[in-house]
Amino acid sequence: MAAIVRDRLSWYEASARQRLDALLDPGSFTEALGPAERRMSPHLPLFDLPRAFDDGIVVGTGTLDGRTVYVAAQEGRFMGGAFGEVHGGKLVGLLRAALDRKPAAVLLLLDTGGVRLQEANAGETAIAETMRAITDARAAGVPVVGLIGGRAGCFGGGGLIAGTCSRLAVSEGGRISVSGPEVIETNKGAEEFDSKDRALVWRTMGGKHRRLIGAADAFCEDNVAAFRAAALTLIAQAPAFDLDTLEAEQARLRRRIAEFGDCRDAADIWARLGVNDPEAVPAMDTRAFDETVARVKEATHDAR
Amino acid sequence: MTLAEILASLFPEGHTVAVKDGLVAGDGPFEGGRLRVIGVDGDTPLGIEGALDLAGHVLDAVRAGDKAPILVAVDSDSQRMSRRDELLGLNECLAHLAKALLLADRHGHPTVGLLYGHSAAGAFIATALATRVLAALPGANPSVMDLPSVARVTKLPLEKLQEMAKSTPVFAPGLDNMLAAGAVHAVLDPGKPLGPQIRDLIASLPERDGRDRLGRERGGRPVAEEIAKAVAGQVRAG
Numbered sequence: 001m002a003a004i005v006r007d008r009l010s011w012y013e014a015s016a017r018q019r020l021d022a023l024l025d026p027g028s029f030t031e032a033l034g035p036a037e038r039r040m041s042p043h044l045p046l047f048d049l050p051r052a053f054d055d056g057i058v059v060g061t062g063t064l065d066g067r068t069v070y071v072a073a074q075e076g077r078f079m080g081g082a083f084g085e086v087h088g089g090k091l092v093g094l095l096r097a098a099l100d101r102k103p104a105a106v107l108l109l110l111d112t113g114g115v116r117l118q119e120a121n122a123g124e125t126a127i128a129e130t131m132r133a134i135t136d137a138r139a140a141g142v143p144v145v146g147l148i149g150g151r152a153g154c155f156g157g158g159g160l161i162a163g164t165c166s167r168l169a170v171s172e173g174g175r176i177s178v179s180g181p182e183v184i185e186t187n188k189g190a191e192e193f194d195s196k197d198r199a200l201v202w203r204t205m206g207g208k209h210r211r212l213i214g215a216a217d218a219f220c221e222d223n224v225a226a227f228r229a230a231a232l233t234l235i236a237q238a239p240a241f242d243l244d245t246l247e248a249e250q251a252r253l254r255r256r257i258a259e260f261g262d263c264r265d266a267a268d269i270w271a272r273l274g275v276n277d278p279e280a281v282p283a284m285d286t287r288a289f290d291e292t293v294a295r296v297k298e299a300t301h302d303a304r
Numbered sequence: 305m306t307l308a309e310i311l312a313s314l315f316p317e318g319h320t321v322a323v324k325d326g327l328v329a330g331d332g333p334f335e336g337g338r339l340r341v342i343g344v345d346g347d348t349p350l351g352i353e354g355a356l357d358l359a360g361h362v363l364d365a366v367r368a369g370d371k372a373p374i375l376v377a378v379d380s381d382s383q384r385m386s387r388r389d390e391l392l393g394l395n396e397c398l399a400h401l402a403k404a405l406l407l408a409d410r411h412g413h414p415t416v417g418l419l420y421g422h423s424a425a426g427a428f429i430a431t432a433l434a435t436r437v438l439a440a441l442p443g444a445n446p447s448v449m450d451l452p453s454v455a456r457v458t459k460l461p462l463e464k465l466q467e468m469a470k471s472t473p474v475f476a477p478g479l480d481n482m483l484a485a486g487a488v489h490a491v492l493d494p495g496k497p498l499g500p501q502i503r504d505l506i507a508s509l510p511e512r513d514g515r516d517r518l519g520r521e522r523g524g525r526p527v528a529e530e531i532a533k534a535v536a537g538q539v540r541a542g
Contacts, residue, residue, distance in 0.1 A: 043475070086527060089516065093535030097540050120474070121475065121482055121485040121487065124429065125433070125482075125487040128429055131434065139410060156425070162395060163395045164402065179390060179426075183385060192385075204390055242407070243367065249400055250356065250404075256392060257392055264388075
């Protein structure tokens with residue numbers, strides 16, 4: 001019974017700790033620098049903001065189907081999962097340990113609005129350190145797999161980290177972009193991007209669009225069992241981090257812009273990808289969507 | 305310094321570096337070999353095409369296999385903010401550029417950033433912050449977000465933020481604060497030829513990513529290094 005409850009837990013609704021607890025083999029998770037150590041942000045009190053004992057990220061080790069994995073889970077409900085100094089340092093430390101301990105994989109449960117503005121310089125630098133550490137781990141043969149389906153989505157520097165991973169799994173709620181809807185609207189106006197148009201947000205940045213254009217490698221139903229299955233599949237299919245992979249990615253992204261660069265809306269791209277009824281995509285259930293993806297050759301590749 | 309002044313100082317014998325649509329690419333003679341230059345000029349926002357153009361130059365360099373140093377000269381805006389860029393995967397394109405620079409580094413190309421103007425947010429991460437060592441010239445103005453925007457998001461009065469910025473380097477824009485965070489390694493002297501200064505940076509490239517150590521030493525990022533070490537230590541012991 002407990003296993004069924006864990007499997008059906010909504011990824012979107014769950015906390016970072018619940019996601020990890022249900023994702024990993026039962027009882028296998030060991031946290032590093034856990035909340036008992038009270039390593040909180042030294043900066044938030046200046047802004048009269050509440051702190052969290054874990055600074056909004058849970059890191060540590062566990063097993064997935066019996067194999068050791070390193071894991072980091074951002075808590076989107078604390079400061080939007082944003083990167084501050086302690087938060088970023090925890091992720092960087094985990095990845096650096098992965099480089100020499102070589103676990104079967106590193107799983108990044110990304111749930112972030114990007115840089116925490118109250119600690120902007122520390123957050124921005126930590127994102128750069130994270131990307132370097134991810135490529136170091138990948139080059140050493142450790143797959144780094146991103147799992148994205150939380151409330152905060154994956155924005156700003158989080159989007160760049162997602163683009164650095166070996167593989168990505170997303171759910172419908174897993175929005176991935178650099179500039180968020182509100183940022184584009186604030187800077188360029190509602191004519192450029194109406195952030196209140198939720199359907200537009202999901203079409204442009206949501207998991208289905210990202211999966212169809214090959215920006216993500218697996219599409220998951222919003223539950224832990226689906227993300228666990230996707231993680232196991234993707235760990236086994238991690239592309240090498242080398243010149244061939246990046247040249248293939250260069251060609252893939254160039255081809256995307258050449259073929260779809262004049263499209264105004266995601267539905268236009270889906271139509272050109274050969275999706276029979278693009279207007280039906282947002283309402284498709286996972287099975288119908290997976291069948292649609294299987295017919296789109298751009299969706300599946302090793303070029304990242 | 306302007307880009308033209310920088311290039312004249314670096315390459316007194318001439319060079320092929322050109323700027324098109326705000327994107328910088330080319331090379332010139334350097335220390336008996338070549339120095340490749342890519343970058344962004346004129347406070348230009350970095351979008352999907354620009355990121356791929358720059359990444360293409362970097363991958364060409366790796367393919368050439370000459371291990372020539374790569375200078376990433378940056379005076380950019382933030383990432384280009386548009387519906388089209390995000391629709392077509394700006395996160396992938398910017399990450400791709402950063403990965404290309406990190407791959408070049410792994411293949412033995414010293415990668416040196418040179419910040420001579422503005423840069424911000426995703427454009428900063430994809431270019432200057434993806435190099436092994438990042439230098440700046442006086443007057444450079446990196447930021448994550450300008451203070452008026454920070455005021456809007458944090459709902460704090462701008463005057464209060466300006467006051468806090470004087471004593472708290474961790475959030476305020478500007479070169480001094482990025483230096484304190486360890487993101488920028490060194491500030492060059494525009495009164496002296498740049499070539500020898502870049503040569504010296506390449507001769508003493510940090511062996512590992514030491515930005516968190518710099519941040520602690522300079523006080524702009526007091527705990528990041530210690531946190532990373534503590535986590536790595538506990539995980540390795542576990």
